[in-house]
Amino acid sequence: MKRIVSMFMAVAVVFSMGLFQARAAETKPIAALAVASYNDLIGDVNFVGSLVERPQLSTGLEGLLAIVTQGKGLAGFDKTRPMGAIVQASGDEKPTAYVFLPVTDFKAALDLLKLYTKVDSAGDVYKLTPKDGNKASYVKQQGTWACFAEKPEMLAHCEEDPVAVLGDLEKNYIVAGRVFLANVPEALREKLISGVKAGIAKEAAKKDGESDEEFAHRKKVLDQIEPYIVRVAGELDQVALSWCLDRTAEKTYVDVSVTAKADTATAKEMDLAAKSTTRFAGFHAKNAALNASWAGLIPPVKQEIAAGLIEGARVKGLSDIEKKTPESDRAVAKEVLNGSADLLQKIVKSGRVDGTLTVLVGPKLATGLLAGYVADGALLDKMLHSIAGAILAEHPEAAQFIKLDAETEGPVHFHKVSVPLNGDNSDQQNLLQLVGESLDVVIGIGKQDAFVAVGRNAEATLKKAIAASTKAGSKSVSPLEVSLAVKPVTAFVAAVGKPEERASAAMADSELKKTPGKNHIGLSVRPISNGVQMHLEVEQGLVRLFGRLIVARIQPTEN
DSSP, X not given: OHHHHHHHHHHHHHHHHHHHHHHHTOEEEEEEEEEOOHHHHHHHHHHHHHHTTOTTTTHHHHHHHHHHTTTOOSTTBOTTXXXXXXXXXXXXXXXXXXXXXXXXXXHXXXXXXXXXXXXXXXXXXXXXXXXTOSOOEEEEEXXXXXXXXXXXXXXXXXXXXXXXXXXXXXXXXXXXXXXXXXXXXXXXXXHHHXXXXXXXXXXXXXXXXXXXXXXXXXXXXXXXXXXXXXXXXXXXXXXXXXXXXXXXTTEEEEEEEEEEOTTSHHHHHXXXXXXXXXSOGGGOOTTOSEEEEEEEEOOHHHHHHHHHHHHHHHHHHHHHHHHHSOHHHHHHHHHHHHHHHHHHHHHHHHTEEEEEEEEEEXXXXXXXXXXXEOSOHHHHHHHHHHHHHHHHHHOGGGGGTEEEEXXXXXXXXXXXXXXXXXXXXXXXXXXXXXXXXXXXXXXEEOSSEEEEEEETTHXXXXXXXXXXXXXXXXXXXXXXXXXXXXXXXXXXXXXXXXHHHHHHHHHHHHHHTTSTTOOEEEEEEEEETTEEEEEEEEOHHHXXXXXHHHHHHHHHXXX
16 A cells, blocks of 8 residues: 555656646746737828828838739738737747737738748748748748747747737737736846846946045945845836827827836835825916926835935045135035035935926016925025025125025025126027016025025915915825926927027917817826836827928928
């Protein structure tokens, strides 16, 4: 009985070892790319053609295809499904790749290939040798797909449905792709990480002219960065990309997302993006040429790395001051540098960032607003007094333009600078038109926040934004939002730009009036499950403007 049990156990061990080896050697996709179907691409070309008054722009392309295929067109190939490529790997073997094309009739597709290649059968794999060359490729049918590769063995593990590997990416994409970082074989991963480590080790070598203190700080930071990179590289899951054209909304956008494996430290760090809040919501202006905001929490590991970088910059800066700054200016320079480093350290150690930038422009308007969390307003205020004191000590006449501690409203006190403009030249005349008789700068300092306004109505605009932010309180936001409105810029250039720029700007401004409010380029970072997504979008008015600009360029050559 014991002998039978022993034999059974031996068989089980051998079987499990074989099963483990089979799983270890399992071929997995590590990257996939898909391009929209032929019909969709033709539709996109015609859509772009409609914007440039060439609605049948694809006619020439299809005519060229008919010539190349000797009138057969894409016989055997499916024009309604996408095409693409997959990179795959198994165990320690080098990655391989194949291209996939949709087919409705594989034999007809082979006949089409025979126009330019010699086709030889070797079982279910066909060798394709160009009639004018020697380098062969190979193709085989995998269900309703034709798969192409450089070597026949690369076709041993083709997906039944290659497009399914891409998951649920947008269906109206032009190009979509995924990188499956979790599927990268350990040997390849280690090779990539070794390359990163080698680069860091090379960077860690002491540089000529670098002091021992500077080197120690830089080496400390690099020693922190290396394990962080290694850890993140092992915990990332996927990177996905798609470029889409929405013909209905007449806009185009690109999405890039990065995700980490669930329940890892990297996933938890990325999940912090969903907890981003701002206390400067009142600075966002609907009619602004530029609205930009950034907010978020800083994970402890990044706090440590950032703190090391700041200290390294401090040491390097102090050394440079000693070497390059006149002795009479060194005390103030060191005070400002140390104050700046201390302030940055306090922001980093608080574990959060929050800021916004707004730019308003028009034919008779130029105003910029900046607000940010600084952790210690008193320290920043002390630095400003030091800077102003140094300026006034060297230029006493500047006292008429600089008013420190001009007034206080609530928790914010304001410093003001007002420089008269005389309009002696065209540039100053334009500036006069935009900002008024003087260039005004207003700086507000709160307990933990700082505010700056420059330009026309700077003080009133800044105080209004601060009041609106106080009323709005803390609001949830995306970690990064940038919105550039092009129409205010074109109106601005048309009014005060150089003579050679005004005509083009006026044409663009006139075109953008046809799509009110849809003239933005937007960039945002959005939280997603276990990761973040970057979204870049170009709105309808700009897509149409792009078409009009093409027409403006090609029409003269036709006349």
